[in-house]
Amino acid sequence: MVAAGDAMESRIGRMCIERGLKMTGQRRVIARVLSEAEDHPDVEELYRRAATLDARISVATVYRTVRLLEEKGILERRDFGGGRARYEATEEGDHYHLIDVDTGKVVEFEDAEHTALMQRIAERLGFDLVSHRLELFARRKPAPAAADGKAGQKTAAESRNGPRR
Amino acid sequence: MVAAGDAMESRIGRMCIERGLKMTGQRRVIARVLSEAEDHPDVEELYRRAATLDARISVATVYRTVRLLEEKGILERRDFGGGRARYEATEEGDHYHLIDVDTGKVVEFEDAEHTALMQRIAERLGFDLVSHRLELFARRKPAPAAADGKAGQKTAAESRNGPRR
DNA sequence: CTAGCTGCAAACCTTTTGCATGCGC
DNA sequence: GCGCATGCAAAAGGTTTGCAGCTAG
Numbered sequence: 001m002v003a004a005g006d007a008m009e010s011r012i013g014r015m016c017i018e019r020g021l022k023m024t025g026q027r028r029v030i031a032r033v034l035s036e037a038e039d040h041p042d043v044e045e046l047y048r049r050a051a052t053l054d055a056r057i058s059v060a061t062v063y064r065t066v067r068l069l070e071e072k073g074i075l076e077r078r079d080f081g082g083g084r085a086r087y088e089a090t091e092e093g094d095h096y097h098l099i100d101v102d103t104g105k106v107v108e109f110e111d112a113e114h115t116a117l118m119q120r121i122a123e124r125l126g127f128d129l130v131s132h133r134l135e136l137f138a139r140r141k142p143a144p145a146a147a148d149g150k151a152g153q154k155t156a157a158e159s160r161n162g163p164r165r
Numbered sequence: 166m167v168a169a170g171d172a173m174e175s176r177i178g179r180m181c182i183e184r185g186l187k188m189t190g191q192r193r194v195i196a197r198v199l200s201e202a203e204d205h206p207d208v209e210e211l212y213r214r215a216a217t218l219d220a221r222i223s224v225a226t227v228y229r230t231v232r233l234l235e236e237k238g239i240l241e242r243r244d245f246g247g248g249r250a251r252y253e254a255t256e257e258g259d260h261y262h263l264i265d266v267d268t269g270k271v272v273e274f275e276d277a278e279h280t281a282l283m284q285r286i287a288e289r290l291g292f293d294l295v296s297h298r299l300e301l302f303a304r305r306k307p308a309p310a311a312a313d314g315k316a317g318q319k320t321a322a323e324s325r326n327g328p329r330r
Numbered sequence: 331c332t333a334g335c336t337g338c339a340a341a342c343c344t345t346t347t348g349c350a351t352g353c354g355c
Numbered sequence: 356g357c358g359c360a361t362g363c364a365a366a367a368g369g370t371t372t373g374c375a376g377c378t379a380g
Contacts, residue, residue, distance in 0.1 A: 022354055024360060043345080058362050063345060065360095079244065083370095084344065098287065101295050111286055114279075118301060121276060122263065127303035130266050134299050136283060138292035187379055189335060208370085223337050228370060230335095248345095248369065 010035035012089060015074050029054045030065045034075065034089060040097075040106055042084040080106070080135065098136040175200035177254060180239050194219045195230045199240065199254060205262075205271055207249040245271065245300065263301040 009017065013031035016023060033049045041049070047062045066087055069075040078086045080099055094115050098107040114134065122129035174182065178196035181188060198214045206214070212227045231252055234240040243251045245264050259280050263272040279299065287294035 022359065024354070026361070056362085060346080060363080061361055067346095079246070081244070098290055098292060100292070107290060107292075109286065109290060111282075114282060114286075117276075117279060117282070121274065121279075122301055122303045125263055125272055125274060125303075126306050127263060127265070127272075127301075128306050130302045130304055132299070132301045134297070136287055136292075136297045137295045138287045138290075139295055141291050141293050187334065189379070191336070221337085225338075225371080226336060232371090250369090 012069070012074060016069070016072075019072050019074070021068070021072070025054065026050075026057050026061050027065055029057060030062060034069075034087070037088070040078055040080070040086040040088045042086045044084070046087070096134045096136070098138055101137050101139055177234070177239060181234070181237075184237050184239070186233070186237070190219065191215075191222050191226050192230055194222060195227060199234075199252070202253070205243055205245070205251040205253045207251045209249070211252070261299045261301070263303055266302050266304055 009023075009028070010032040012035045013023065013028055016027065016031055021027070029050050030046065033046055033053070037046075037049075043059065043062050043066060046066065047057070047059050050057050050062060066075060066077075070077055070087070073090055075087050076090050078088060078097070080086060080097065093110065095108050095110045096114070098109060099105070100107070118132045119129055174188075174193070175197040177200045178188065178193055181192060181196055186192070194215050195211065197218070198211055202211075202214075208224065208227050208231060211231065212222070212224045215222045215227060231240060231242075235242055235252075238255060240252050241255050243253060243262070245251060245262065247269075258275065260273050260275045261279070263274060264270070265272070283297045284294055
């Protein structure tokens, strides 16, 4: 009975409609979960959240939906190590991620200087930049007084997996 | 009866000995394959190359060895998308990778400016940088007039997991 | 001699897929 | 009504692991 068609749609739900996707109940729920997410959930987490809103959703559907939305440019897949892909809504402008190696928390940041630098580097090598990936793995700075010494290693330290698993 | 003990060892084989690893026939072969590799082979490729030199090696051993060497800091694992981990010997100084999205070929490059920038960014966010990851996905710049039509064929199927657009 | 390797195959995990049924447009 | 979407479960990769036998040191 609601007159305003998309009024009840979530932000991502509206994007789906814009691109002519058929809006099933499941998709609506998944779209809403994604719209409300402020982190970078993996498929299992999305499934958990979606199942809370509507129990008749299967993981397979989450996988299929997430893949579809990625193809449509609505979502972006991330791989922060740990074996599972994580997703976030596509946003304006480039932003990158810093992963706290102790807590697994993700901090987003922007840096125009870096973006421009990438362009220049690709250029220098004779390529046109298509996309790029940048992730920082770091540890919260300890209080100025005490200096703990543990962050000397290179990549191998946390490349295995985060604090999970 | 060669006098110089490690003389016949490959570079990585020597590193294994330095760290006190037991040198079995399999490890010697794998170490040699790794030492001679100038690319970034995945486990299956390592297995293939190793099997050529000595048929009695199993994939399980390659996985186990590669994991061990990573823990010892001799190897570094890379994930260029495509679902399989790829390895390369740890080297001096930071270097990054540019992946040709058409051929899957990997070009290495260095950039001190970038490394310093990462440090500064982490700092700005209140973190100590532990490590970082940077990959460029790019396409060879079309030559103005030359007919440089050379297409790779073996690694073409690498887009399964990569950042696509 | 013994701690640690290895091969084999089964187990694991995440993601994909075949099929029959259901539902949006 | 048609055709795409979904559920379920099985399949598919890539990687790990339990176990019994073998080997480097």
